Amino acid sequence: MTIKGINNSISFPATVAVKDGAAIAKGAATLDRTKFGFLLKNYSFLV
Numbered sequence: 001m002t003i004k005g006i007n008n009s010i011s012f013p014a015t016v017a018v019k020d021g022a023a024i025a026k027g028a029a030t031l032d033r034t035k036f037g038f039l040l041k042n043y044s045f046l047v
Helices: none
Strands: 014-019 022-027
Touching: none
Parallel strands: none
Antiparallel strands: 014 022
């Protein structure tokens, strides 16, 4: 994954199924935003 020009590998568990000729995937991942240069601890001011 590349964010702000910084590359980091990510992996996460996912399930993939094919139904009526379409692929459906579901999964979840947690990212450490500091690895991509985001140094603020709380973004609540953006809301």
